[in-house]
Structures are given as C-alpha cells and as structure tokens.
Amino acid sequence: MALISDYKPEDKEDILEFFCDVFRDMNFTFDLSGKDKDLLRIPENYQTDGGIFLIARADDALCGTIALKRLSSVIMELKRFYVKKEYQGKGLGKQLLGELISHAGNSGAGAIRLDTTNRSQTAISLFNKYSFVEIPRYNDDPYAEIFMELHTGGRSE
16 A cells, blocks of 8 residues: 655655656656646645645655645645556555545535546546546636536535
C-alpha cells in the first residue's frame, strides 16, 4: 500500500518528473509554460481555501497524485488525478479518491466536479463507481471532453 501525504515544497522536482513521465506514457504534451504551469505553484493553486494536493509514494517513488481546489463556496474541483501505469489496478486510485472525497466533505463542499478526456477510461470507470455523474460543460478547458460531478452531502448552492 502506498503512503499518501500532503504536497510539500521539497516534492516539487519529483512532481515535475512524475508528470513528465505520466504524460509521456499517455501521449499527452507536458507544457510548464502553458496548460501545466499550475504545477510550478502548487501551494498557491491547490493548498488554499480548503484545497489539497496529495501525493502517493511506494518504495520512495512518487506513484500517484490527486488535487482539490475550490470553485465556489460549495463546489470543489478534482484536479491532477494520475497514477503511474505500474501502480494501476492495485487500489491506489481508490485510496487517493477516497481521501479526496473525505476531505471535500470535511471542507464543506456540497459537490466535487471534474473534467477529463475520453482517453482516461480507467479513471472514468472509477468515477462512475464512486457515483460521479456526467454534467454539462462547466469550464472552458479546451482539452476536456467529459464533465462529471459528485454530490457529497454537504452544503449546496
């Protein structure tokens, strides 16, 4: 089982290497000057206003990430959910997602939203198992094709 912890500034280089590797494996472009620049400022982008950025390590190697950021007083957004291929199918995604959902509920979120692509079928299957449902587009992310939401039982708008 992996050890899950909050992101710390000393994790920055590992995070950048992790995303470079994961994106290469998925045939995604890694662009720190554009769409991925949020990874250069994780504390400011994710660890404020009830948000989190979690990392998972197994055998001292970074093997997964997941993040949550606030969109409104009652809606939070799941971001940066990736698990290295060799750790998929071993419960790590469930472990990360469970921690995130618990945190969202404790932070007063009534709903968690996410966007993803059709190429992320493993993640979509996991989201469905956790009762996320498809919703209309809620952002202008040009890479996103699927939008989902989970009602956490907390406050709602």
